[in-house]
Amino acid sequence: MDTVAYLFPRGALMLVAGTTVLVHAYLSPEAGFARWAWLLSVSAVVLTSSAFWLLRARFGPVHSFDQWQAIVTMVSTASLYWGFYTGLKGYLTPTGKIAMPFAMMAFTAAGAHLVAVYFPAALAFILTSGVGLSSTVDVRDPFLATGQIVMIGIWLAAMLMASHHVSATFDARYVAELRAASEREKVALLLDDFENGSPDWLWETGPDGRLTHVSSRMAEVTGRSKNELGALTLVQLLDDLTVPCAIQGGNVVAAHLDRGEAFRDVVQPVWVGGEQRWWNLSGKPRADSEGWRGVGSDVTESTRQLDRIRSLATVDQLTGLPNRYALTERVADAVRARERFWLAILDLDDFKTVNDTLGHPTGDALLAAVGRRIRAWAADQTADGQIFCGRLGGDEFGLILSERGDALVAAQCEDLLADLQAPFLVAGARLEINGSVGAAHHPDAGGSAADLMRAADLALFAAKASGRGQLQLYAPPLSAAAQQRSMAVQQLGLALRRGELELYYQPQVRATDTQLLGFEALLRWRHPDQGIIAPATFITVAEETGLIVPIGEWVLRAACEQAAQWPGDLRIAVNLSAAQLRSGRIVEAVADALVRSGLPPHRLELEVTESVVVDERSVEVLLQLKALGAELSLDDFGTGYSSLASLSRLPVSRLKIDRSFITALDTGEEQARALVAAIVQLAKSLRLITVAEGVETARQQAAVQELECEVIQGYLHGRPEPAEAWTPWLDELRASAR
Structure with missing residues (x-):
């Protein structure tokens, strides 16, 4: 109806003008007043209808009366035209008789076009015009009449089809416009909700790069008014807000804008209100190629969290390195x-x-x-x-x-x-x-x-x-040594499983009469290719790798089983390492070895060095071993850094004087003699037995006897040998005991 109201008044003026031309050009003066009556009638109807539609376009809402008015207007207009034509065709000039039917057909086409958007009105106008057009048929000549009727039918059908097509096309376009408007309204509402309820903001630029859409949220995060932002390009804004000494933010975005490439998740540090913050920007060219559109968000907190995570991943929290x-x-x-x-x-x-x-x-x-x-x-x-x-x-x-x-x-x-x-x-x-x-x-x-x-x-x-x-x-030789050590580790584990480890025994005798008191068990490795390997070569490797724990347990079992076969109260001394004391299994291992072998606990002597007894846990373990009935001995005494402190804490019954002091006695140095004497006197005051290690000469033996050391161990009375090497001595001891 709005379209009819727009088109009809404009078409009506042309209709009146066309009717005026027809009256003067094609009607003879004999028509008299009738021709003026026709002109006035047509003008009155058309102009009255035009006035209605003008008022309707300005003030009136759409209602059903408008539709009927359109139909009535078109039917009345067509009736006036064709009615007067039928009544006045006898007054047509010779030229008018030829031209008037075509003029009337043009009038019908023009009128139908005015209301084609509303097909019912167009249909009524075309049908009414068709009735009038049928009056032009010459019934006197059947052949001519048939041709005229066919042509009129074709013309009317074409007019109807054209009007219907225009109406359908208009309807479809109008519905599409309504839907598009609805979608635009929805989008506007969503964007409004987005900008009001989201920390993100929208931005839009024109062809010159200046910001054309500035939301309240964008003004808030930038600390600038909308007017200030509207005078800047996006690149200028980023450059103005760039963190001091940082990469110019506009450079990254400008490169994408110059190439016409969409960009996504460009993170840029900015300086707003005296505080460093981070923005995440994305954008793409607008569909109309008249600028860019995108979204921005403040990612300060997530960036700081990411920095903290990176710090945790790359910085040692204890030292800050x-x-x-x-x-x-x-x-x-x-x-x-x-x-x-x-x-x-x-x-x-x-x-x-x-x-x-x-x-x-x-x-x-x-x-x-x-x-x-x-x-x-x-x-x-x-x-x-x-x-x-x-x-x-x-x-x-x-x-x-x-x-x-x-x-x-x-x-x-x-x-x-x-x-x-x-x-x-x-x-x-x-x-x-x-x-x-x-x-x-x-x-x-x-x-x-x-x-x-x-x-x-x-x-x-x-x-x-x-x-x-x-x-x-x-240096390269270190690699060769490491390879040898690695091979030693591998082979040492195999040696334990293959039974390549052996125990050698060195005697300990009473200093006064060299009476045999017992033996110290010393570990050897009988390598299939290298022969006997001394412990100095592999014990360190065993301690570093932890193999010393299972090896030490095997030594305890083998030594106790061997000592259980000896006569009298001969003792067996076994060394314990720091790794064994820390393993948590040593007390159970000693108890198991004693039970399996049947060896009385007092015949087992466990030797430890001062360096392995450095904490209360080790002292507790030694107390538990002492509770089993085993004797404890402090080995290499005099070389540790806290000898006197160790003696006050440890439940030991023997001190083994380090061989370095005994060797020095051979030189006759008074200082060496004084040191050994001091150790012996200290042991006596604490009621501890002293054992001199490394006695190799008669002079050394005489010195330790003179200093009243109680037990001697060294090459002078026997090198470490397998158990069977001591069988004659043990047999002699058994015989004398009988």
């Missing part, structure tokens, strides 16, 4: 870049003692203090190149030193070791600690990061083996 992952990645990157550099590994000496004696909190505080000292040392070395330091784990730290000569690397590492020797004040305690360093050079020590780490570990192992506070640079 890069952790093992970060350090190994740095080494791998340097290797891939084919850089020349040194990798050094620092390990704290006897750090476990701190944890065991003072507790893990103190140990952690010490590690944190060591980390600070390493960082300060690295900062002081910048004149000689950059140093990257981190914590590998436990009490191990890694250092990456830029390319330099062996002498300079050694000097720097020794400076670090010297710095570490200065006392630490931790938890109110004054702690002193040393470190060992192993260093390897890339690419000399290997072509991969794993090879370099392995080489530095080998150098560290060699440094620790040579004593405390030592430095060792990697």
Whole structure:
């Protein structure tokens, strides 16, 4: 109806003008007043209808009367035209008789076009016009009449089809427009809800790049008014808000805009209100190619959380240094870049003692203090190149030193070791600690990061083996030694399973009359290719790998079974290692060996060194062993760092004087004699038996006898031998006992 109201008044003026032309051109003067009556009637109907439609277009809503008005208007207009034509065709001029039917058909086509969007009105107009058009048929000539009727029918059908097509097309387009408007309204509502209820914001630019759509949320997060934002391009805004010293944010976005490429999740640090924040921007060209449209969001919190996660993944939380992952990645990157550099590994000496004696909190505080000292040392070395330091784990730290000569690397590492020797004040305690360093050079020590780490570990192992506070640079022979050690580990495990381990026995005699008192069990390895291997070659490997625990249990069982076959109260002495005391199985292993062999507990002597008894847990284990009835002996006495303190805590009944003191007696040195005498007197005051180890000469024996040492052990009275080698002596002892 709105479209009819728009088209009909405009078409009506042309209709009146066309009727005026027809009256003057094709009607003769004889028609008289009739022709003016026709013109006035048509004009009155058409102009009245036009006035109605003009008022309808301006004020009136759509209702059913409008539809009937359209139909009535078109029927009345067609009736006037064709009625007057029928009545006045006798007054047509010769030219009018030819032209008037075509003019009337054009009038019908024009009128139908005015209301074609409303097919019922067009249908009524065309049918009414068809009735009028039938009056033009010449019934006097049947042949001509038939042709005229066919042509009129075709013309009317064409008019109906055209009007129906226009109406259907208009309806479809109008429905589509309604749906599009509805969708636009929904989208507008959704966008409004999105911008009001979401932390994200929408942005839109025009062809010149300036911001054309600025939401309240965008103004809020940028700290600027909508007018200020509207005067800027997106690139200018990002450049204005870029964090100092950061990459210009506009450069990243501008590159995409220049190439016409959509971009997604471009994270840019910005500075808003004196605070650093992070934005995530996405955008794509608009469909109309008149600018860009996108969305932005503030991802400050998630970025900070991600930074914290990265920190947890790459930073050691105890020391604040890069952790093992970060350090190994740095080494791998340097290797891939084919850089020349040194990798050094620092390990704290006897750090476990701190944890065991003072507790893990103190140990952690010490590690944190060591980390600070390493960082300060690295900062002081910048004149000689950059140093990257981190914590590998436990009490191990890694250092990456830029390319330099062996002498300079050694000097720097020794400076670090010297710095570490200065006392630490931790938890109110004054702690002193040393470190060992192993260093390897890339690419000399290997072509991969794993090879370099392995080489530095080998150098560290060699440094620790040579004593405390030592430095060792990697050299190829260390790899050969490591391979031999690895083979020893593998073969030692096989040796235990194959029965290649044997016990040798060395006698212990009374100092006054050399009466046999017992034997010490000493371990040997009968290698199928290398023959007898002394314990000094493999015991260290066994202790480091933990094989000493099952080996030690086998030694206990074998020694007790052998001693149970000896006559009288001959004793058997067995050495215990620190690993055995810490294993938690030693008390059960000793009890099992005694029960299986039937050996009286007092005939079993268990030897420990001062260095393995460093915590209360070890003392508790020794007390439990003492409760089983076994005797305890402190081996290598005089070489430990807390001998007197050990004696006050340990439930030992014997002291074994270290062979180094006994060997010194052979030289006649007064200092050596005084030391042995002091140890003997100390033992007597504590009611402990003294055993002199390593007595090899008559002079040494005479000296220890004179100093009133009670038991002698050494080559003078017998080297370690298999059990069967002592059978004659034992048989003689049995015979004398009878």
